[in-house]
Amino acid sequence: MTVQVLVKPNTYIDSVSLMSLSTKANQIEIVEQAIIAMGTEMNKEVIRNVGLMTPEVESAKTSDLVIIVKAASEELCERAFESINVLLTKKKDSSKGKSEVKYSTITSAVNGTPDANLAIIAVNGSYAPREARKALENNLHVMLFSDNVSIEDEIELKTLAQEKGLLMMGPDCGTAIIGNVALCFANAVRKGNIGIVGASGTGSQEVTVRIHEFGGGITQLIGTGGRDLSEEVGGIMMLAGIKALEEDDATKVIVLVSKPPAPSVEEKVLAQIKQCKKPVVVWFVGGNEEKVTQAGGHFAKMSKEAALKAVLLAGADESKLNKRALNLPLIEEVRAKLKPEQKYIRGLFSGGTLCDEAMHIAMEKFDNVYSNIQRDPEYRLKDVRVSQDHTFIDFGDDQFTQGKPHPMIDPSTRIERFIQEAKDPSVGVIVMDFVLGFGAHEDPVGAMLPAIIEAKQAAEDEGRHLEIIGYILGTELDSQNIEGQINKLLASGATHASSSQNAGLLAREFVVKGE
Amino acid sequence: MSKINELFTNKLNVINVGIENFRDDLLKQNANVTHLEWMPPGRGNPELIAALDKLEDPSVTDKIEAANKEAVERIINSQPVLIGFDQAINVVPGMTKNTILHAGPPITWERMNGPMKGAVTGAIVFEGLAPNIEEAAELAASGEITFSPCHEHNCVGSMAGVTSASMFMHIVENKTYGNIAYTNLSEQMSKILRMGANDESVIQRLIWMRDVLGPILRDAMKLNPNGIDLRLMLSQALHMGDECHNRNVAGTTLLIQALTPYIIQTDFTVEQKKEVFEFVSSSDYFSGPTWMALCKCALDAAHGIENSTIVTTMARNGVEFGIRVSGIAGNVWFTGPAQQVIGPMFAGYKPEDSGLDIGDSAITETYGIGGFAMATAPAIVSLVGGTVDDAISYTTKMAEITTTENPNVTIPMLDFIGIPTGIDIQKVIQTGIMPIINTAIAHKDAGIGMIGAGIVNPPIEAFEQALLALSENIK
Numbered sequence: 001m002t003v004q005v006l007v008k009p010n011t012y013i014d015s016v017s018l019m020s021l022s023t024k025a026n027q028i029e030i031v032e033q034a035i036i037a038m039g040t041e042m043n044k045e046v047i048r049n050v051g052l053m054t055p056e057v058e059s060a061k062t063s064d065l066v067i068i069v070k071a072a073s074e075e076l077c078e079r080a081f082e083s084i085n086v087l088l089t090k091k092k093d094s095s096k097g098k099s100e101v102k103y104s105t106i107t108s109a110v111n112g113t114p115d116a117n118l119a120i121i122a123v124n125g126s127y128a129p130r131e132a133r134k135a136l137e138n139n140l141h142v143m144l145f146s147d148n149v150s151i152e153d154e155i156e157l158k159t160l161a162q163e164k165g166l167l168m169m170g171p172d173c174g175t176a177i178i179g180n181v182a183l184c185f186a187n188a189v190r191k192g193n194i195g196i197v198g199a200s201g202t203g204s205q206e207v208t209v210r211i212h213e214f215g216g217g218i219t220q221l222i223g224t225g226g227r228d229l230s231e232e233v234g235g236i237m238m239l240a241g242i243k244a245l246e247e248d249d250a251t252k253v254i255v256l257v258s259k260p261p262a263p264s265v266e267e268k269v270l271a272q273i274k275q276c277k278k279p280v281v282v283w284f285v286g287g288n289e290e291k292v293t294q295a296g297g298h299f300a301k302m303s304k305e306a307a308l309k310a311v312l313l314a315g316a317d318e319s320k321l322n323k324r325a326l327n328l329p330l331i332e333e334v335r336a337k338l339k340p341e342q343k344y345i346r347g348l349f350s351g352g353t354l355c356d357e358a359m360h361i362a363m364e365k366f367d368n369v370y371s372n373i374q375r376d377p378e379y380r381l382k383d384v385r386v387s388q389d390h391t392f393i394d395f396g397d398d399q400f401t402q403g404k405p406h407p408m409i410d411p412s413t414r415i416e417r418f419i420q421e422a423k424d425p426s427v428g429v430i431v432m433d434f435v436l437g438f439g440a441h442e443d444p445v446g447a448m449l450p451a452i453i454e455a456k457q458a459a460e461d462e463g464r465h466l467e468i469i470g471y472i473l474g475t476e477l478d479s480q481n482i483e484g485q486i487n488k489l490l491a492s493g494a495t496h497a498s499s500s501q502n503a504g505l506l507a508r509e510f511v512v513k514g515e
Numbered sequence: 516m517s518k519i520n521e522l523f524t525n526k527l528n529v530i531n532v533g534i535e536n537f538r539d540d541l542l543k544q545n546a547n548v549t550h551l552e553w554m555p556p557g558r559g560n561p562e563l564i565a566a567l568d569k570l571e572d573p574s575v576t577d578k579i580e581a582a583n584k585e586a587v588e589r590i591i592n593s594q595p596v597l598i599g600f601d602q603a604i605n606v607v608p609g610m611t612k613n614t615i616l617h618a619g620p621p622i623t624w625e626r627m628n629g630p631m632k633g634a635v636t637g638a639i640v641f642e643g644l645a646p647n648i649e650e651a652a653e654l655a656a657s658g659e660i661t662f663s664p665c666h667e668h669n670c671v672g673s674m675a676g677v678t679s680a681s682m683f684m685h686i687v688e689n690k691t692y693g694n695i696a697y698t699n700l701s702e703q704m705s706k707i708l709r710m711g712a713n714d715e716s717v718i719q720r721l722i723w724m725r726d727v728l729g730p731i732l733r734d735a736m737k738l739n740p741n742g743i744d745l746r747l748m749l750s751q752a753l754h755m756g757d758e759c760h761n762r763n764v765a766g767t768t769l770l771i772q773a774l775t776p777y778i779i780q781t782d783f784t785v786e787q788k789k790e791v792f793e794f795v796s797s798s799d800y801f802s803g804p805t806w807m808a809l810c811k812c813a814l815d816a817a818h819g820i821e822n823s824t825i826v827t828t829m830a831r832n833g834v835e836f837g838i839r840v841s842g843i844a845g846n847v848w849f850t851g852p853a854q855q856v857i858g859p860m861f862a863g864y865k866p867e868d869s870g871l872d873i874g875d876s877a878i879t880e881t882y883g884i885g886g887f888a889m890a891t892a893p894a895i896v897s898l899v900g901g902t903v904d905d906a907i908s909y910t911t912k913m914a915e916i917t918t919t920e921n922p923n924v925t926i927p928m929l930d931f932i933g934i935p936t937g938i939d940i941q942k943v944i945q946t947g948i949m950p951i952i953n954t955a956i957a958h959k960d961a962g963i964g965m966i967g968a969g970i971v972n973p974p975i976e977a978f979e980q981a982l983l984a985l986s987e988n989i990k
Contacts, residue, residue, distance in 0.1 A: 010592050010691065012750050012923040017931055063594055063744055101911055104552050104946035106530055108915050113549050115528045117521075122533030127555050130564065131532055140530065141522050145537075165518040181527045181546045184537055220523055244519040438540040479543075 001032060003070045004077040005056045011065040012038070013088075024087050025069075031080045033070040038062060106131060110138040118167075120183060122146055128171065129153035136160050136168065143183055143223065144170030147398070151232050154225070158236040167244075168237055170225040174406075174439070175201035177208065177221035185408060187437035188477035192217015194310050195251035197241035199224045199258035202351025202435060203285065203303065205473055206500045207257055210307030212475050214321055216314055219251040220244075226352075229261035235269055242269075246276050253313045255281045255306055259356065260288070270295035279313045281306050285353060286360045303357055304501040324498040326505055334429075334495075334510045337465040342428035345507045346421040347392035348414050350407035350444075351473065354433045354500045359392040361504035365512060366390055372397050387421060408440045411447040418448065422455035422466055429467045431507040433500065434489075436474025436482060445472065445485045452492045467510055468494040471503035554947040563944055563979055566986035570824070570941055575989050579941075582823035586841045587918045587937035589820075590882065593813035594690040596742040597805065600700075600732040602725075604680040607668050607697050611680065613644070614661045618676025618875045619832025620848040621664055624655045628833035630711025630870045633961025634675035635660075637713025641721045642679045648713055666828055666839070667846050670697045671811045671875035673804055674709040674957055675833070682721070683729030687745065687808040689816055696812035698805070700724055700732075703798035705861075705965035710957045711870070712964040727787050728794060735777035743773050745809040750924050752802075753884070753934075758892035759806040760876060760885030761953050761968055766802040771795050807875065810882035819844035824985055825918060826938040829881045829950065829973060833873035833957075838977045840940060842985055849981040851974025856956045858898055858969015870959040872971045877952045883921055883934035886951035886970065887913045891926040898953050899970055903928075909951050910935065916942040916950065940985060943978045 013021070018036055025034035035052060037043040039060030047053050052068050060066050069080045103109035110116050119135035121128055125148025135142045136157065144157070149171035161168030169176055175198065176183040180191050187205055189212040198204030198221060208218050222244070224237040238256065245251045254276065261269060261284065273280045274295045281298040283306035292299040298313065300306035304324075312318055345362055349355035356373060363369045368389040374380045381388060384399050394400075395407035395414050407414050414432075421430055434444040441447060452468055459466035470489045474482045489496050497503035516524075528547040531538045538550040557563025570579060603610050610616075615635055617627075627635065632652070639651035639660070654660060665672040672678050676699075684697040699709075702720060706712040736742070748769050755765030771792070778788055795801045818827040823841035830837055837848040853871035860866070879885035889896070890910035893903045910926065913935040920933030938950055949972035956967040 010594055010923065012747055014750060014754055014925070017925075063747060102552050102908070103549060104554065104915050104948055105942070106532065106551065109530045109549050109551060113528060113530070113547075115526075115547070116530050116549065117525060117528050119530045119532060120537055122531075122537060123553065124555065126561075127559070127564075130556065130568070131553075135530070139518070141519070145534070167519050167522065179523060179525070179527050181541065181544045183529075183541070240519065244517060244523070247517065247520055248523055250523070438543075439536065 001070055001072065002074050002077050003052055003054070003068065004074070004081070005054050006067040006081055007039070007056055007060050008065040008067070009061070010063050012063060013065060021087055025080075025084050028080055028083045030071055030076045031069060032072065034080065034084065035066070035068040036084065037066050039064040039066050106134045106138055106140070110140065116140060118143065118178065120145060122184070125149050125171070129157060132157050132168070133160065136164060136166055139164065139166065141167040142169065143173055143176055144168070144225070145174055145184055146170070147172040151227060151230070154227060155233055158233060162236055162240065167222065167240070169223040172227070173201070173223035173225040175204050175221065176223040177218055179220070182438045185435070185437060185439035186221065187212070187473070187475050189475055190217035191219070193219060193250060193252040193314050194255060195219045195245035195248060195253070196221040196255045196257060197224060197238050197245065198222070198256075199226055199228050199238060200285070200353040202433075202473065203257045203283070203353030203357070205351070205435070205437065206303045206354060207255055207283065207307050207310075209473055209475055210304050210499060211311055214307060214311040214316060216311035216316060219248060226259070229258050229265045229269070231262035231264060235261060235265040238269060239272055242272050242276060242280070246278055251278065252315070253279050253281065253310050255283065255310045257306070257353070258284050260284045260286055266291065270297070273297045281309045281313065285356045302361070302501040304499045324502065326502060326509070330495070331506070331509045334467050335512075338428045338467065338511065339464055340513070341426055342464065343511060343513065344427050345390045345392075345429045345431060345511055346387055346424070346427050347431045347507065348418055348421065349392065349394050349433050350396060350411070350414065351433050351435055352394045352396050354471070354473070355392050355394040357500050358431060358504035358507060361501070362390050362392070362508050365508055372399060387424070393417065408435045411441060411444060415448060415451050418451050419455065422459065425464065427466070428511040429469060429507045431469040431503055432471070433503070434470060434472045434485060436472060436478040436480040436485065440480070442480060443485075444480070445470065445488045449488055449492055452494055456493050469497050469503055469506055470494045471497040471500055473500065556945045556947070557979065558947065558975070560979070563982060566982050567941060567944060569986045570989065575822075578822045579824055579989070582820050582842065583825050583918050583937065583939065586817040586820050586823040586825040589692065589817040590813050590936055591919075591921045591923060592691050593746070593816050595687045595696070595745045595809040595812035596690050597685060597736070597745055598688045598742040599686045599736040600683050600729060601686060602680070602729065603678055603682050603684050603697070606684060606686060607670060609663070609668050611661065612642070613659060614663060614680065615639070616663055616665045616668055616670055616672060616676065616678040617832060618665060618672045618674065618873060619830045620835055620837030620850050622662070622832045622834060624660070624662060626834055628870055628873070629960040630873060630957040631675040631677070631833050633711035633713050634677035634708045636961070637708045637717055638677045638679040640713070641718050642681060664830070665875055666830055669695060669811070669815065671807045671830075671878050672699055672709070673701070673807065673876050674874040674955060675711060676875050677708060681725050683724065683732065685805055685808045687812045688742070689812045692816040694812060694815050696808045696815060698808040698811070700728065701800050701804050703794060703800055707964060710955070710964035711961050713962055727783070728791055731778055731781055731783050731787065731791050732774070734781040734783075735774055738777040738780050743770070745805065746923060748773070749806060749809060749884070753888060753891045753924060754927055756892055756894055758885055758888040758895070758953070760803070760879040761898060761955070762799070762892045762895045763802045763806070764799045766806065767795065767799050770802040770805060803876070806884065807878050810878045810884070814878065814881055817841055822989055824940045826881055826940060829877040829952070830875045831872045831877065833871055836872060836973045836977055838973065838981060840981045840985060843981070843988060847984075849977045849984065851976030854971050854974060856954055856969045856971040858956065858967055860956065860967030864958070864966040868958055868966055869956045872954065873957060874954065876954060880950055880952045881938065883917070883924065883936040886953040888926060888934050889951070889953065890928050893928075898968060912948060913951060915946055916948050940978055940981050944982045949973055949975060
C-alpha cells in the first residue's frame with residue numbers, strides 16, 4: 001500500500017461539500033482510502049486516528065486543502081488524484097442548463113456550450129468581421145449573413161478559415177442547408193444525395209427546390225457569398241466546399257451555382273472539377289459551356305437544367321420525371337392578345353439570381369435589356385427608378401435595401417414599382433418571383449395580390465391585355481403553403497410559371513414579335 | 516475526417532448573433548441554438564473597437580492573458596487576516612492630524628456633494644479642529660485640511676468614507692503577499708457620519724467608538740496571536756446567505772463570535788463590554804467594513820501587473836465614479852459621472868432625495884461579492900428586482916465580464932461555483948455589460964443619512980478611458 005498526500009495551499013471548500021467529495025473519492029475503485037479535508041486541528045486529529053498522518057499533513061494550515069490517498073501503488077495513487085481533481089472541478093457542469101443562461105459574446109457562449117459548431121452572424125457590417133473572426137478563433141464554422149463587409153476582411157476571414165479547416169460562408173451569404181437544417185433563407189427540401197456549393201442565394205434555392213420537385217434531395221448546400229469567385233477572393237470557399245462534398249460519403253453529385261467567375265478563379269475551379277471523383281454539374285449564370293465540358297464537368301445553362309442533370313446523375317429515371325415543358329399553346333394565346341406596341345418585359349425580382357436568370361434568357365433574343373445588376377455599364381439603368389426597354393430589377397440589390405429589410409421580407413418597394421410599370425402601355429409582360437421558405441415573407445403572393453388585380457382591371461379598362469407571370473419558389477414542405485400561394489396567384493388572372501427558368505422563357509416568348 | 520465533414524455528420528448546434536428570427540427557424544427544425552444578447556462592442560465607437568482589436572492581436576493577447584492570470588491568482592490566493600485595530604494616526608500611511616480621507620477618486624472640498632460635506636464637517640468637529648459644523652465648513656474650505664482618497668492610503672471607506680486621525684481602523688494583513696489594508700469601524704444604523712449626518716448624537720457615538728469600542732477591539736485582538744482568517748469567514752457567510760455588501764447578518768455573527776473570547780478577557784468593565792455587544796447587535800452592518808478591507812487587501816496584491824486588464828478598484832466620491840486597473844500602476848483613476856442608485860427607499864423619501872452613488876464599498880463587487888454574489892443572498896433579492904431568478908442572473912451575467920471563478924468563495928445555489936472574479940476591461944467594453952453594484956442610498960443633503968438601498972452601474976466612460984489607456988500602454 002502507498003499513501004500519498006497533496007496539499008493545495010489556500011484553497012477553501014466548506015465542510016459539507018468536503019464530506020460528499022470524500023464519500024465520492026472513496027468510491028473510486030482503485031482507492032483503498034481517501035480523505036479530503038481542510039487542514040484544521042480537528043481534521044488532523046481524525047487523520048492521525050486513522051493512521052494516515054504525514055509531516056506534510058502535519059504542517060498544513062487551516063486554509064489548506066489536504067487530499068490523502070491510500071492505494072495499491074504509486075501509480076494508482078496518481079490516477080486517484082486525477083479522478084479526485086475531476087470531482088473537485090466537475091460541479092461546474094451541473095449548474096448549466098438548469099435555467100437558460102444568456103451570453104453576450106461568442107467566446108462565452110462557446111465556453112457554455114462546448115458542442116456549438118456553427119455561428120450565424122447577422123449584425124451591422126461594420127461589426128461583422130470582428131464577430132466572424134471570434135467565431136473562427138473559437139473553431140466555429142461561420143455563416144456570415146451581413147453585407148457591407150470589405151473584400152480585405154473577406155479575404156482575411158476566409159484565409160483564417162482555410163488555415164483552420166472551417167467553413168466561412170459569406171459575407172452576404174443568406175442561404176445554406178447544413179445537415180438537413182435550413183439556415184437563414186432556404187427552403188424545406190428532401191434529404192438526398194446531391195450536394196451544392198452556391199455563390200448565389202436564390203439561385204441555390206431554386207436548384208434545391210427543382211431537385212426536390214424532381215424527387216431528388218440535398219445533402220448539403222454550402223453558401224459562399226457572391227464575391228467568393230472574384231479575382232481577389234479566389235474562390236477559397238467554393239474550392240473548400242467542393243473538396244468537402246467530394247469527401248462526404250452521402251454526396252453522390254455536386255452542383256455549383258454562381259455567376260461567371262473571374263477567369264483565373266474559373267481555371268482553379270475547373271482544375272478541381274477535373275480532379276474530382278464525383279460528377280459536377282456547373283450552372284454559372286451566363287457561363288461558357290465549352291470550358292466546363294473540357295474539364296469533365298456537366299454544363300447547365302439554366303437552373304432547371306442544372307437540377308435535372310443533377311438528379312439524373314444521381315440515379316433518377318428520366319422517363320418517370322415530369323419535366324414541365326413550356327406551355328406552347330399559351331405562348332401563342334398571349335402573343336395574340338398583346339398589342340404591337342406592348343413590346344417590353346419588366347422583371348421585378350426579390351431574388352438576385354432569379355432576376356439574373358430571367359435577364360440572361362431575355363438577352364439571348366434581345367439586345368436592349370437593362371437592369372440595375374447588368375454587368376455591362378451600357379445596359380445598366382441610369383436611374384434605377386426609371387425603366388427602359390426590357391428592364392429587370394433586383395430589389396435585393398443595395399440601392400433598394402439601404403436601411404430597409406430585404407424584399408423577400410418587406411414587399412412594399414416592389415409593390416409601388418409594380419403599380420408604376422403596369423401603367424406603361426409599352427409593357428407586355430411583368431414577371432415576378434415569390435420566394436417561400438425559412439426567413440421569407442409569410443404570404444408574398446397575398447401581399448402583391450390587390451395590386452395585381454387592380455392593375456389588370458385598369459389595363460383592361462384601357463383596352464389592353466397586361467400579362468403577369470408569377471413564379472413561386474418553394475416546396476410543399478415550406479410553411480407558407482405553396483398550393484395556396486399558387487391558387488391565389490391564378491385567381492388574380494396571372495400566369496403561374498413552374499420554375500425560374502420557365503418564368504424567364506415564358507416572359508421572353510410572350511413578347512417576341514414577328515417570329 | 517475534416518472539420519467541415521464533421522459538421523455534416525454532427526448535430527447542428529448554432530450560436531446565433533443578430534437577427535432573432537433565424538433562431539426561431541432553427542428551433543422549428545430541432546437544431547440547438549444559443550441566441551446571443553449581443554451589443555455592438557464599445558457602443559459602436561470605432562476608436563474603442565480599434566483599441567479592442569489592438570489588445571486582441573495575437574502578439575499581445577498571450578501577454579495580457581498571462582498578466583490577467585497572475586492578477587486573478589493573486590486575488591484568489593490572497594489570505595487577508597484581521598490582525599488588529601488601532602487609530603488611523605498610528606497606522607495609516609501618510610495620516611496627519613489635519614488629514615481627512617474620503618471615498619472614491621480625488622475630489623476638492625468645493626466639488627464634494629452634500630453627504631460628503633456633512634461627513635467632513637462632522638469629522639472636523641469630532642477631531643476638535645472646529646467647535647461647530649459652521650466653523651468646520653470654513654476650515655474645510657480654508658485649505659488647511661488635506662483631503663485625500665482612502666484608496667491612496669491603503670484604506671477603504673464606506674459611503675462618504677470620511678476617515679480622520681483618531682478613528683479606529685481594522686488592520687488586515689495579506690498573509691500571502693504581505694500587504695496591509697485598513698478600514699474604519701462601522702457606525703451601525705442610518706443616521707451616521709458616513710451617510711452625511713453630523714449632529715450631536717453622531718459625534719457622541721464617534722467619541723464612544725474612539726474611547727470604548729475601538730480600544731476594546733484593539734486590546735481583544737492583541738490577545739489573539741493568529742488573527743482572524745477573513746476569507747474563511749467570508750466563505751462561511753456566503754454559505755449562510757450573505758452577499759457581504761448589503762446583507763451582513765451571518766458575517767456579523769461570525770465575526771463577533773470570533774472576537775468574543777478575546778473581548779471578555781480585556782481589562783474593560785462588564786458594562787463597557789456589554790455596550791460593545793449591544794452596539795454590535797443594534798444592526799447587522801458591523802462586519803460590512805471588515806469585508807471591504809479583506810477585498811481591498813486581496814485586490815491591492817493584484818494591482819500594478821504589467822499588461823493586466825483586470826480592474827483592481829471601483830470607488831465613488833458622490834460626484835465621480837473612478838476605477839483603477841492593474842496594468843496601469845499607482846493611483847491613476849479613470850472616471851465618469853456618479854450615477855443614481857435605483858431601489859427601495861425608506862418611507863417618506865423619494866428618488867429625487869437621493870444623493871448620487873458614493874463610497875468605496877464597490878470594492879466588494881471588484882472582488883466578486885456584493886452585487887456579483889447576489890445569487891447567494893435570496894433574503895435581499897428585493898434590491899435587485901424581487902425574484903431569486905433575477906438574483907441568479909445577476910451573478911451569472913457577471914461571469915461574462917470576469918476572468919475566472921474564485922474556488923475559495925463559492926455559491927451553494929449555483930452548485931458551488933466560485934464567485935465571478937477579475938473584472939476584465941476588455942470584456943466590459945466588448946459586451947457592454949456593466950458591473951452590478953448593490954449599495955446604500957444616502958440623502959443628497961448633508962446631515963440626514965441613509966434613505967434606502969438598491970442597484971447601480973458604473974458609468975461606462977470610466978471603462979472606455981481605461982481601455983484606451985491600456986491599449987496605448989501595452990508592451
